[in-house]
Amino acid sequence: MSRSKATATGFIAVLLWALLALFxxxxxxxxxxxxxxxxxxxxxxVGVIWVLARGRMSVLRGINWKIYAFGTAGLFGYHAxxxxxxxxxxxxxxxLIAYLWPLFIVLFSGLLPGETLRTGHIIGALVSFVGAALIVLRNGASFESGAVPGLILAGFCALTWSGxxxxxxxxxxxxxxxxxVFCVLTALLSVPAHLMFEATIWPDTGFGWLSVLALGLGPVGLAFYVWDIGVKRGDIQVLGVASYAAPLLSTLVLIGAGFAQASWQLVAAAALITIGAGTAALASRRA
Structure with missing residues (x-):
């Protein structure tokens, strides 16, 4: 698979994550x-069925347990x-703080062998972050002292996913x-966390169950498989900046579904995210 095709494959995850809020x-x-x-x-x-259909179960048995621990920590840790x-x-x-992860991906990627972190990547990531901030904070913000523990956890959240x-x-x-396997183990770890901290409440409508199914198939299913392809074989810096399209697309989906209203922030955010992604892509092309 070519680098550009892998990057496009990874971007499918961003499109799927745009449906996360709706479902x-x-x-x-x-x-x-x-x-x-x-x-x-x-x-x-779904992943296990895919592996069985391809006759690749033996591949899973040959993977070191440390890799399974790493992947499960990434998926479960981020969501927890x-x-x-x-x-x-x-x-x-x-x-907003949790959504620093695309910027961290761009910055951390400069430490990878064979990658070149250029000024355009950093500028593009910052410009796109401002665009995402316009969406996330469109209803205002009030940073209170009592929220500090939560904000710190949000920072670790961004570091976990970018890492x-x-x-x-x-x-x-x-x-x-x-x-x-990462997904299956994450599901298993979520069960004791649920039993310790939450009351069991099931979906109370047919649409609720369909939303759970849609989440499992898309934003919390296929998205992680295509993202894995993108970050391993594609342009990770362009993917990082392009990920800022997720909150914009998510808001547009919510507006279309009647859960949110259009505003000037959307127009400004769309422009900034587009400019930022274009700047990063140009930097990668020059590199």
Whole structure:
């Protein structure tokens, strides 16, 4: 697979993550860790079926347990930190800090062998971050002292996902089929977390169950498989900057579904994210 095709494949994950907010809202009132267990179980099951259909089960048996531990820590750790941050801090502020991960991917990628971090990558990431901030903070912000623990967790959340994404590139020889095991183990770890911290509440409508299924198939399923291909074989710096399109696309989807209203921030954010992504892509082309 060529570098450009792998980058395009990785961007499918960004498109799928744009549906995360819509389906998460539709899955209410299911608590976070139970939702995590259900959706990752679906995503893992789809992956296992894919592996079996290709006759690649023997590949999974040959993967070192440390890689399974790394992948599971990345998926489960990110979501555990994200959900905890949103419980302890206002969603807008916590979400903004958590969404520093694309910028961190761009910066950390400069440490990878064979990668060149150029000024255009950094400028593009910062410009796109400003665009994402316009969306996340469109209803205002108020950083209160009581929210500090949640904001700190949001920071670790951003570091966890960016670290997982960048280090995955160092595991380029590890087949993407391993992601199926990451998802299954993440689902299993989510069960005790749910039992310890949450009350069990199932979807109360047919649309709620469909939303859970859609999450497991898309944003919490296929997205992780194509993202793995993108960060291992594609242009990780362009992917990092392009990831800022997710909150923009997510907001547009919510507007289309009647969950949100259009505003001037969307137009400005679209322009900034586009300019930022274009700047980073140009920098990669020159490199």
């Amino acid at each position: 998460t809202a539709g899955s209410a009132p299911v608590p976070p860790f139970l939702l995590n267990a259900l959706t990752f179980a679906i995503g893992g099951a 930190l994200y959900f905890s941050a949103l419980r302890l801090a206002p969603p807008a502020e916590a979400g 997982y994404s960048v280090l995955s590139r160092r595991l380029g020889t590890t087949p993407t089929e391993a992601v199926a």
